[in-house]
Amino acid sequence: MLVKLGPLDAGRVADLRPYLDLVPDPRARRGRWYSLTAVLLICACAAVWGARSLDELAEWAERAPDTLLTAVGVRRHPLRWRRAPSRTTIGRVLGAVDGDALDREVGAYLADLHDASARAVSGQRRVIAVDGKALRGSARLTAARRHLCAVTHHRAVTLAQAEVGAKTNETAHFQPLLEPLxxxxxxxxxxxxxxxQANVAWLVETKKAHYISVIKANQPTAHRQLAALPWRDIAVQHTTASTGHDRRESRSIKTCGTADELGGIAFPYACLAIRVHRRRRQSVRRESRETV
Known part of the structure; x- marks a missing residue:
């Protein structure tokens, strides 16, 4: 989750520390030398530099300078030297820590960082996308890949995530996922x-947010009403084109108000309909079109 932020300097380490301090330490008080926050900060610094395994985390920690060990809070030995945690210590801590609590606090840090950057740009609205993604490398012989419902914005930084079990679906995780944000x-x-409709109404009434929703046949009444709008009489208001992967795509956008005096749409707080028409051409003879 922190990788795309770039290296964690002393200022960012200080900003992240209060969030990691809230993660409960599962270890007994006796025999601790490294605080949980210090170990997690070392792992975070190593991860943003490219460490992907336990061995790489430990190797990066061994090479960490004394100034960084001081910044993350590694205690000084009575002989006045500091030593990074070993591979065994890092593995034991990561295996015992509450993953949900850690994920929640890192997500809170990223959300606050995102809000601060959005406020710094005058007039910029925060845009967040909710989508389901399968976690790469999580498949096992006895289980399929773990499915995560992720919240991201334009920088593709994960603000919150939740594991979707095999006996449920993403829809049930919509409100719990967005509740802390x-x-x-x-x-x-x-x-x-x-x-x-229940989730959309909760989003507007409780979270005071705006939304853009894709309407398909799972909302038959709203879908039928949207399709019946006078799209042929509306001029195209925006177009875009791109080329890549040996194909050319063009999109055109039309909008139409859905106020009550125009008939309204059977969907909570809907006030504007957007029609996106995509045209994809891969060769002279291969062309596909799709309207949403």
Whole structure:
């Protein structure tokens, strides 16, 4: 989650420390030399530099300068030297720590950092996307890949995530996932799977957020009403084109108000309909079109 922020300097380490201090330490008080926050900060610094395994975390920690060990809070030995935690210590701590609590605090740090950067740019609205992603490398012989419902924004930084079990689906995790986040005035986008009226009403009424939702056949009444709008009489308001992967794509966008006097849409707090038409051409003879 922290990788895309770049290296953690002394200032960012100081900013992250209060969040990691809230993660409960599962170890007994007796025999501790390294605080939980110090171990987690070392792992975070190593991860943003590219460490991906326990051995790489330990190797990076061994090479860490004394100034960084001081910044993360490693205690000084009575002989006045500091030593980074060993591979065994790092593995024991990471194996015992509450993963949900750690994930929640890192997500809170990233969310606050995102809010601060958005406020620094005058007039910029926070935009957050809710989508389900399969966790790479989590598949086992006895289980499929773990499925995570992630919240990201334009920098693709994960603000919150939750594991979706095999006996449930992403829809049930929509509200618990967004509950800890401050969404006042933010714009939340999601696909048709999350276009559930109860969740959308909660998002607007409780979290005070705006939304862009994809409407498909799972909302038959709203889908039929949107398709019946006078799109042929509306001029195209925006176009974009891109080329890549040996194909050319173009998109055109039309918008139409859905106020009550125009008939309204059977979907909570809907006030604007957007129609996106995509045209994809891979060769002279191969062309596909899709309208959402």
């Amino acid at each position: 401050d969404l006042d005035g933010a714009l939340v986008t999601f696909d048709a799977l999350h276009s559930v």
